[in-house]
Amino acid sequence: MVNEASLETFYKIVDQNQDDYVERLREAVAIPSISSIVGHRDDVVRMSHWLTSLFEKLGIKYEARDIGSHVMDNVDLKLPPIILGTYGNDPNKKTILVYGHYDVQPALLEDGWSSKPFDMIETSKGQLIGRGASDDKGPIIGWLNAIEAHQNAEIDFPVNLKICFEGMEENGSEGLEELIANEADKYFKGVDAVCISDNYWLGVTKPCLTYGLRGICAYKVTICGPGKDLHSGVFGGTVHEPMTDLFHLFSKLVAPNGDILITGINDDVAPLTDEENKVYQSLEFSLNELHSAIESKTNIYDNEIETLQHRWRYPSLTIHGIEGAFSSSGFKTVLPAKVIGKFSIRIVPNMDPKRVNELVEKFLKDEFAKLGSKNTLSIECLHSAKAWLSSPHHWNYVAASKAVERIFKCKPDLTREGGSIPVTLTFQDALNKNVLLLPMGRGDDGAHSINEKLDRSNYIQGIKLFGAYLHEIASCKAE
Ligand SMILES: C[C@H](N)C(=O)N[C@@H](Cc1c[nH]cn1)C(=O)O
Numbered sequence: 001m002v003n004e005a006s007l008e009t010f011y012k013i014v015d016q017n018q019d020d021y022v023e024r025l026r027e028a029v030a031i032p033s034i035s036s037i038v039g040h041r042d043d044v045v046r047m048s049h050w051l052t053s054l055f056e057k058l059g060i061k062y063e064a065r066d067i068g069s070h071v072m073d074n075v076d077l078k079l080p081p082i083i084l085g086t087y088g089n090d091p092n093k094k095t096i097l098v099y100g101h102y103d104v105q106p107a108l109l110e111d112g113w114s115s116k117p118f119d120m121i122e123t124s125k126g127q128l129i130g131r132g133a134s135d136d137k138g139p140i141i142g143w144l145n146a147i148e149a150h151q152n153a154e155i156d157f158p159v160n161l162k163i164c165f166e167g168m169e170e171n172g173s174e175g176l177e178e179l180i181a182n183e184a185d186k187y188f189k190g191v192d193a194v195c196i197s198d199n200y201w202l203g204v205t206k207p208c209l210t211y212g213l214r215g216i217c218a219y220k221v222t223i224c225g226p227g228k229d230l231h232s233g234v235f236g237g238t239v240h241e242p243m244t245d246l247f248h249l250f251s252k253l254v255a256p257n258g259d260i261l262i263t264g265i266n267d268d269v270a271p272l273t274d275e276e277n278k279v280y281q282s283l284e285f286s287l288n289e290l291h292s293a294i295e296s297k298t299n300i301y302d303n304e305i306e307t308l309q310h311r312w313r314y315p316s317l318t319i320h321g322i323e324g325a326f327s328s329s330g331f332k333t334v335l336p337a338k339v340i341g342k343f344s345i346r347i348v349p350n351m352d353p354k355r356v357n358e359l360v361e362k363f364l365k366d367e368f369a370k371l372g373s374k375n376t377l378s379i380e381c382l383h384s385a386k387a388w389l390s391s392p393h394h395w396n397y398v399a400a401s402k403a404v405e406r407i408f409k410c411k412p413d414l415t416r417e418g419g420s421i422p423v424t425l426t427f428q429d430a431l432n433k434n435v436l437l438l439p440m441g442r443g444d445d446g447a448h449s450i451n452e453k454l455d456r457s458n459y460i461q462g463i464k465l466f467g468a469y470l471h472e473i474a475s476c477k478a479e
Pocket residue numbers: 135136169170171172198199216218418419420421447
């Protein structure tokens with residue numbers, strides 16, 4: 001049985017301390033821990049130190065595991081540590097593993113942010129705007145705030161908590177899979193279930209529990225031509241241009257209606273069953289919510305069901321950008337000598353990254369050969385991860401559903417999501433335990449986009465939700 005009085009005291013303490021929690025998030029957002037930019041690697045490491053100081057303050061035992069180094073953009077870089085924490089070790093309590101990441105996506109004011117991305121502001125509507133506020137600093141700090149609130153309220157922490165925070169999630173989670181495989185029977189031994197808060201509600205009003213994610217294969221395509229950038233007037237029309245080749249190649253990858261054109265890519269996509277199709281009929285999601293999240297009406301599908309199916313259970317291909325091309329304002333009549341195009345494919349159940357890589361390589365090489373260009377082409381898969389599906393009827397989900405009802409007075413939606421968190425499947429397979437995604441933020445938080453935000457109410461109610469979830473876990477029967 002959940003101790004109702006303890007929970008009420010916990011909620012009260014969370015409410016009383018909410019301004020401190022916001023300040024804590026502001027401090028964390030101020031560290032630009034961007035894992036995919038060489039010059040920010042020290043900031044990612046600084047963020048790990050910020051977290052471990054908080055672990056010390058809260059009495060969480062931890063190890064900051066050194067996982068070696070890697071080469072990124074031709075630079076040898078130390079990988080940020082994986083922080084493994086342990087809070088409580090009572091054999092009579094269940095053990096829950098929480099995972100999150102302390103790295104963030106890149107962000108520049110000139111991308112169109114309305115305020116400096118790493119100086120978190122709070123708007124009059126209670127939106128906490130800053131890079132990483134929702135993805136994933138708010139949620140990871142949320143777990144730590146929940147621990148502190150139990151201490152301040154002087155109530156027993158209901159479970160043993162194991163914590164795994166990484167600093168490379170936005171850049172392929174390098175080193176994490178290996179660490180989990182090595183530690184499955186050591187550090188992760190005794191874990192009963194896993195909970196990850198690193199995604200978002202479907203819309204803006206109703207909480208959800210998430211049981212599926214798409215995977216990802218991310219590519220870098222390099223075309224090299226002349227030995228240096230050239231004057232387009234002097235040399236244009238007389239040399240094979242890398243940018244022209246890249247545009248031709250990339251135009252073959254995907255149609256404007258989103259269909260992926262790579263030969264064979266759709267062959268393995270799991271067929272849509274009647275049972276799965278039914279799931280989409282009962283979801284509360286409107287195109288209006290989509291329009292507000294994308295700040296336009298540029299949706300491909302004119303109905304909710306197809307939109308969600310193409311977000312959750314069909315693959316998609318996105319062209320992200322071109323390195324080496326002229327991209328500033330103004331006009332420069334340059335002929336770029338070398339360009340690097342970047343795209344990724346979100347993959348779905350039954351698709352295998354190895355097979356996807358083979359198909360992508362063959363397709364690009366065949367198409368490049370048709371151009372008759374004397375430039376050179378190279379293709380690199382930067383990182384990949386399979387799609388993930390969990391069992392939403394497991395006691396882990398039942399406990400989370402009860403916790404949502406306590407805090408939000410409604411039953412959560414059961415959703416899948418289009419983004420990727422490679423570690424979900426790794427934990428599920430390596431530990432053979434149920435994995436639950438319990439989001440804190442809303443569908444319009446703008447993760448990876450400009451003006452990323454976390455609503456103060458989602459942050460504070462999210463801390464209460466995490467606490468309530470752990471209390472429900474403690475009182476539920478694990479079968
Ligand atoms: C859903 C999660 N919060 C997230 O944003 N994941 C990233 C992971 C990733 C993979 N390559 C680079 N980042 C995502 O889905 O893009």
